[in-house]
Amino acid sequence: MGIVTPGFGLIFWTTLTFFILLFLLAKFAWKPILKAVQDREESINSALKSAEAAKAEMASLQSNNEQLLKAAREEREAMLKEARAMRDKTIADAKGAASEEAAKVLEAARAQIHNEKMAAMTEVKNQVAQLAIDMSERILRAELKDAEAQKAMVDRAMQDVKMN
Amino acid sequence: MTKLNCFLLGLFLMASPAVLASEEAHSADEHAAEAHVHAAEHSDEHAANATEEKEAFNPAEVIMHHIADSHGWHLFDWNDHPVSIPLPVILYTEKGLVVFSSSEFHHDQEGTHVVKAGGQRFVNIHEKIYYASDVANDHGVFAEMDHETHEVANATPWDISITKNVAALLFSAVVILLLFLPAARSYKKNPNAAPKGVAGFVEPLVVFVRDDIAKNNIGPHYKRFVPMLLTIFFFIWINNLLGLVPFFPGGANVTGNIAVTMVLAIVTFVVTNVNGNKHYWGHIFWMPGLPVAVKPLLAIVEFIGIFTKPFSLMIRLFANITAGHIIVLSLVSLVFIFETVWVSPASVLLTLFISVLELLVAALQAYIFTLLTALYIGAAMHEEHH
Numbered sequence: 001m002g003i004v005t006p007g008f009g010l011i012f013w014t015t016l017t018f019f020i021l022l023f024l025l026a027k028f029a030w031k032p033i034l035k036a037v038q039d040r041e042e043s044i045n046s047a048l049k050s051a052e053a054a055k056a057e058m059a060s061l062q063s064n065n066e067q068l069l070k071a072a073r074e075e076r077e078a079m080l081k082e083a084r085a086m087r088d089k090t091i092a093d094a095k096g097a098a099s100e101e102a103a104k105v106l107e108a109a110r111a112q113i114h115n116e117k118m119a120a121m122t123e124v125k126n127q128v129a130q131l132a133i134d135m136s137e138r139i140l141r142a143e144l145k146d147a148e149a150q151k152a153m154v155d156r157a158m159q160d161v162k163m164n
Numbered sequence: 165m166t167k168l169n170c171f172l173l174g175l176f177l178m179a180s181p182a183v184l185a186s187e188e189a190h191s192a193d194e195h196a197a198e199a200h201v202h203a204a205e206h207s208d209e210h211a212a213n214a215t216e217e218k219e220a221f222n223p224a225e226v227i228m229h230h231i232a233d234s235h236g237w238h239l240f241d242w243n244d245h246p247v248s249i250p251l252p253v254i255l256y257t258e259k260g261l262v263v264f265s266s267s268e269f270h271h272d273q274e275g276t277h278v279v280k281a282g283g284q285r286f287v288n289i290h291e292k293i294y295y296a297s298d299v300a301n302d303h304g305v306f307a308e309m310d311h312e313t314h315e316v317a318n319a320t321p322w323d324i325s326i327t328k329n330v331a332a333l334l335f336s337a338v339v340i341l342l343l344f345l346p347a348a349r350s351y352k353k354n355p356n357a358a359p360k361g362v363a364g365f366v367e368p369l370v371v372f373v374r375d376d377i378a379k380n381n382i383g384p385h386y387k388r389f390v391p392m393l394l395t396i397f398f399f400i401w402i403n404n405l406l407g408l409v410p411f412f413p414g415g416a417n418v419t420g421n422i423a424v425t426m427v428l429a430i431v432t433f434v435v436t437n438v439n440g441n442k443h444y445w446g447h448i449f450w451m452p453g454l455p456v457a458v459k460p461l462l463a464i465v466e467f468i469g470i471f472t473k474p475f476s477l478m479i480r481l482f483a484n485i486t487a488g489h490i491i492v493l494s495l496v497s498l499v500f501i502f503e504t505v506w507v508s509p510a511s512v513l514l515t516l517f518i519s520v521l522e523l524l525v526a527a528l529q530a531y532i533f534t535l536l537t538a539l540y541i542g543a544a545m546h547e548e549h550h
Binding site for chain 1: 228231232233254322323324325326327329330333334337340341344345347348351352355356357363366367370371374390391392394395398399421422423424426427428431486
């Protein structure tokens with residue numbers, strides 16, 4: 001059997017063995033192995049992708065958080081400001097109202113005092129007038145007890161009228 | 165990729181002289197054997213020289229005996245008696261299937277011992293089985309020689325014996341199955357996990373064949389061919405490696421046998437041409453863009469090319485592996501050629517060196533065969549983009 005002459009038996013067995021091997025390996029080895037490798041590749045790829053997405057989401061979340069924090073801070077600031085303004089306003093209002101009230105009270109008091117004073121003055125005037133009338137009456141009675149004095153009196157009054 | 169291809173081509177070219185060398189050695193061996201078979205004229209001399217001849221070591225004979233296939237698996241010689249594992253001889257004869265053990269030949273390869281089986285008589289002449297002649301010729305050989313061609317003239321049955329190479333082939337098939345079926349099972353057991361154990365060893369190679377050989381060279385429709393390419397790759401590689409193991413059950417020259425490489429090349433040939441598209445055949449029989457006068461000429465060249473491509477695959481693998489076996493055996497034989505033990509350090513060191521090189525060649529040849537198969541398929545399926 002020359003070494004470059006292919007032997008029939010070996011061709012027969014090689015063909016048979018090769019194709020049986022091809023069939024068995026293709027069905028029970030290559031198919032599951034290739035599938036497993038491909039599945040794993042896909043799962044790794046998708047894992048990497050989802051990790052990337054998670055990272056991006058994390059970053060956006062972080063920026064979101066920061067924004068929220070900033071907004072919250074601003075809101076707090078605004079609220080504080082508002083509260084402060086309100087307080088100031090309240091104080092100012094209270095102060096205004098109080099002084100007004102006080103002024104009103106003062107005014108009322110003043111008016112009453114004035115009224116009382118007027119009333120008192122009137123009273124005093126009336127009293128003085130009464131007193132003056134009483135005095136005048138007594139004087140007149142005393143003065144005009146006789147007719148002569150009355151005549152003199154009228155004369156003097158007549159004289160005064162002529163002078164005018 | 166192209167750099168690698170150049171490198172591989174270089175290796176292939178390197179191997180070519182080795183084939184020629186082995187061819188010469190073989191023919192020399194054949195002549196010697198024929199001389200032995202009909203050493204008619206000087207039969208007395210032959211008898212007288214028998215002991216002397218036995219002493220003389222013939223490395224070419226030993227090496228060729230190893231390179232070729234045989235019906236028994238020779239293990240070693242014990243007290244000048246060969247010890248071998250008998251293998252079944254299966255013959256498809258004129259009277260149907262005949263099966264008997266190779267040990268029935270009693271190590272006879274010269275056609276002097278007739279085996280009677282299934283009502284027929286057979287002789288083994290240089291591991292080829294013939295129908296035995298009724299009577300022996302002058303040298304005790306039960307066969308007629310053709311005096312013109314110096315070949316045995318007897319008829320031969322269809323020999324589908326489990327020879328040494330077939331046994332080694334079946335063993336390697338078992339090894340391959342034992343390697344990959346558990347690997348596949350481990351994937352089923354833990355899907356989407358990092359490969360463990362044998363799967364971890366196998367996976368990079370499988371992915372390499374899939375991505376670097378199939379995907380890169382075949383193109384978008386590569387998936388269909390991956391199982392075939394994987395089988396070819398591992399079939400060749402494992403057989404190459406087992407061939408490097410110097411003792412049973414390794415050491416058979418399976419991928420260095422032209423019948424085996426021929427079957428693989430035919431697989432490539434069939435797959436390539438079955439998948440050839442319009443452009444592929446167009447480029448073979450009516451090459452576009454050429455003067456009409458040149459087209460038929462090129463068609464002839466291209467048509468021959470269909471066959472030379474797989475033929476080169478067949479020869480390349482056969483030559484490389486056979487050359488490796490011849491070199492290792494030659495180096496081992498140095499001790500017997502020089503008949504001194506002092507040459508053994510050189511012999512061992514050189515054998516070690518070549519064996520390591522052969523480990524590389526074993527993987528490389530599997531790679532080249534698979535790569536070129538993928539390339540041929542890719543070229544046959546290539547779509548035109550002018």
